[in-house]
Amino acid sequence: MIRIAVDGMGGDFAPLEIVKGAQSISRDGLASIVLVGDVEKMKPFVTDRANLDMVHASVCVDMDETPSNALRKKRDSSMNRAFELHKTGEVDAVVSAGNSGAAMAFAIFTLGRIPGVDRPAIATIHPRIGEGVSILLDAGGTVDCKPTHLAQFALMGNALASSVLGIDSPRVGILSNGEEETKGNELTREAHALIKELGFNYLGYIEGTDMYNGRTDVVVSDGFVGNIALKISEGVADLIFAFFKEGIQHSLKAKMGYLLLKDLFKEFQKKADYSETGGAPLLGVDGVSIICHGKSNEKAMRNAILLAKKFVEKGLTESIRETMRDYQSMQKVKER
Amino acid sequence: MIRIAVDGMGGDFAPLEIVKGAQSISRDGLASIVLVGDVEKMKPFVTDRANLDMVHASVCVDMDETPSNALRKKRDSSMNRAFELHKTGEVDAVVSAGNSGAAMAFAIFTLGRIPGVDRPAIATIHPRIGEGVSILLDAGGTVDCKPTHLAQFALMGNALASSVLGIDSPRVGILSNGEEETKGNELTREAHALIKELGFNYLGYIEGTDMYNGRTDVVVSDGFVGNIALKISEGVADLIFAFFKEGIQHSLKAKMGYLLLKDLFKEFQKKADYSETGGAPLLGVDGVSIICHGKSNEKAMRNAILLAKKFVEKGLTESIRETMRDYQSMQKVKER
Numbered sequence: 001m002i003r004i005a006v007d008g009m010g011g012d013f014a015p016l017e018i019v020k021g022a023q024s025i026s027r028d029g030l031a032s033i034v035l036v037g038d039v040e041k042m043k044p045f046v047t048d049r050a051n052l053d054m055v056h057a058s059v060c061v062d063m064d065e066t067p068s069n070a071l072r073k074k075r076d077s078s079m080n081r082a083f084e085l086h087k088t089g090e091v092d093a094v095v096s097a098g099n100s101g102a103a104m105a106f107a108i109f110t111l112g113r114i115p116g117v118d119r120p121a122i123a124t125i126h127p128r129i130g131e132g133v134s135i136l137l138d139a140g141g142t143v144d145c146k147p148t149h150l151a152q153f154a155l156m157g158n159a160l161a162s163s164v165l166g167i168d169s170p171r172v173g174i175l176s177n178g179e180e181e182t183k184g185n186e187l188t189r190e191a192h193a194l195i196k197e198l199g200f201n202y203l204g205y206i207e208g209t210d211m212y213n214g215r216t217d218v219v220v221s222d223g224f225v226g227n228i229a230l231k232i233s234e235g236v237a238d239l240i241f242a243f244f245k246e247g248i249q250h251s252l253k254a255k256m257g258y259l260l261l262k263d264l265f266k267e268f269q270k271k272a273d274y275s276e277t278g279g280a281p282l283l284g285v286d287g288v289s290i291i292c293h294g295k296s297n298e299k300a301m302r303n304a305i306l307l308a309k310k311f312v313e314k315g316l317t318e319s320i321r322e323t324m325r326d327y328q329s330m331q332k333v334k335e336r
Numbered sequence: 337m338i339r340i341a342v343d344g345m346g347g348d349f350a351p352l353e354i355v356k357g358a359q360s361i362s363r364d365g366l367a368s369i370v371l372v373g374d375v376e377k378m379k380p381f382v383t384d385r386a387n388l389d390m391v392h393a394s395v396c397v398d399m400d401e402t403p404s405n406a407l408r409k410k411r412d413s414s415m416n417r418a419f420e421l422h423k424t425g426e427v428d429a430v431v432s433a434g435n436s437g438a439a440m441a442f443a444i445f446t447l448g449r450i451p452g453v454d455r456p457a458i459a460t461i462h463p464r465i466g467e468g469v470s471i472l473l474d475a476g477g478t479v480d481c482k483p484t485h486l487a488q489f490a491l492m493g494n495a496l497a498s499s500v501l502g503i504d505s506p507r508v509g510i511l512s513n514g515e516e517e518t519k520g521n522e523l524t525r526e527a528h529a530l531i532k533e534l535g536f537n538y539l540g541y542i543e544g545t546d547m548y549n550g551r552t553d554v555v556v557s558d559g560f561v562g563n564i565a566l567k568i569s570e571g572v573a574d575l576i577f578a579f580f581k582e583g584i585q586h587s588l589k590a591k592m593g594y595l596l597l598k599d600l601f602k603e604f605q606k607k608a609d610y611s612e613t614g615g616a617p618l619l620g621v622d623g624v625s626i627i628c629h630g631k632s633n634e635k636a637m638r639n640a641i642l643l644a645k646k647f648v649e650k651g652l653t654e655s656i657r658e659t660m661r662d663y664q665s666m667q668k669v670k671e672r
Contacts, residue, residue: 208567231544
């Protein structure tokens with residue numbers, strides 16, 4: 001059975017919701033769980049020990065701690081202990097809803113990077129018009145990127161989409177301010193020249209609308225732009241739902257309409273809800289690491305663990321390792 | 337009466353929709369219009385000459401022409417002739433739905449920049465939760481920005497919000513990947529240090545969600561990020577409406593609900609529709625210049641001209657000039 005370490009102390013609703021989510025997986029026999037954290041604090045919520053171990057770690061990374069501080073002072077935290085269990089092969093994946101900057105720092109420090117990856121990237125999965133999903137990376141891992149970083153993101157996104165999500169020849173694009181080659185900024189122009197040479201299904205520049213209209217499978221950006229794209233999306237969805245909520249207050253007709261459409265509203269909110277995908281994989285570290293929203297509840301944790309399981313089963317790490325190995329050989333051939 | 341030059345040949349639906357929109361203003365006596373373009377092509381659509389003049393210009397800037405090409409070869413285009421009429425004082429503002437890169441280039445070339453402004457910015461106006469609107473700048477004018485450019489955008493956005501839109505002490509923020517001072521990228525960190533010193537109601541970093549939740553009045557970013565923010569917003573709104581459209585196909589109940597909620601759906605689409613605001617002012621050039629969507633129809637043109645009129649009446653140019661003068665004096669005092 002696949003073994004997954006869960007940071008029991010990470011997240012706004014830890015340990016209660018974390019333990020409940022993790023236990024729902026172990027109880028169903030879907031994976032074997034190792035809960036890492038303050039055993040005294042987690043224990044009261046554990047009702048079923050089948051497929052569930054606990055590893056004690058008294059220290060906890062705070063949600064507002066800087067990653068560098070955590071890295072210096074919190075090596076024996078529940079978060080880092082989980083990554084250590086992965087490093088030594090005791091588990092196959094790590095799931096944490098704790099401080100995401102610190103999780104990224106510990107993942108890099110403890111698991112290490114896959115050869116050929118300079119900067120890991122957070123990949124988020126989004127609904128879109130029609131079938132399928134779009135992948136955005138980097139959604140906030142690396143803020144100041146070089147062109148080679150974007151090229152590596154493109155390679156990793158392509159690997160995730162094809163090997164793990166089963167998309168045949170995924171369409172990859174760089175998020176830009178227009179489709180023409182004359183568009184883009186200094187960073188994307190250089191990245192474009194690099195990615196063109198990589199030999200997969202590369203669309204060139206894409207626009208913000210293409211993230212949701214089904215034109216693109218993998219959307220590449222630096223972590224600054226990616227995070228803004230993510231939060232703007234949340235903001236627009238909130239605006240639209242707030243508008244309808246306000247509108248139905250003032251009209252009985254609209255209120256009745258809303259009641260009839262309620263299932264659709266709920267279905268959309270479910271589609272857009274982070275707790276449905278559960279979390280985002282950190283691509284480029286040597287292992288499977290899922291970073292969850294700080295507000296993760298039981299359902300979000302359950303789905304994040306299922307995502308981790310799927311990534312282990314589909315060989316995410318190996319597929320990225322292979323992609324990067326091919327890329328490095330290609331670079332060496334060019335240098336000759 | 338305020339006089340406004342309209343580029344009769346600019347836009348996907350020129351000259352028909354442009355002439356109709358412009359004429360709807362002149363006929364109502366709201367402003368005096370100067371239609372600039374190929375008179376033979378515009379004339380058939382002109383039915384009422386009250387408050388409406390025509391100035392002939394046979395050359396037209398193509399929609400996909402590079403700005404540098406237009407600047408070199410199309411100085412006698414309808415677009416540039418409109419800016420020349422503004423420069424010589426024959427009109428008070430210019431409205432164009434043509435090639436927006438070229439419009440920006442000609443505005444800078446012909447009108448010139450306001451002293452203290454290095455790069456003009458396109459400001460777009462957005463609905464938000466609750467009352468009022470949010471201003472985003474730069475929405476795509478200047479892609480590669482320096483920190484001083486963002487500081488100038490903040491000053492200009494503040495001037496637009498307070499003097500023209502009447503917002504008391506507007507809240508200004510830099511669009512970033514998180515609120516904490518440790519967030520941001522190289523550009524925003526330096527810009528943050530500059531803007532902090534400017535003395536208006538500066539919030540520091542804001543997140544993508546703050547563009548729509550009512551927390552911010554003026555959202556500052558470089559033109560690359562701003563354009564992506566804009567297009568992502570469009571994409572999410574399209575996704576949500578496509579989801580409902582698809583959903584009501586499969587359920588009679590949902591279809592009935594939609595019919596009852598139709599007014600609200602329409603109201604929102606109106607709120608989000610570019611043709612309602614009409615266009616975006618180009619801030620920092622020495623004059624009032626409104627850049628419209630290439631797909632502008634009669635209504636969009638009418639609203640863009642009304643926006644131009646409002647900006648002239650409220651003294652947009654003078655208010656930005658004053659702001660930049662104060663800023664320059666402040667810089668000089670500091671240098672001493």
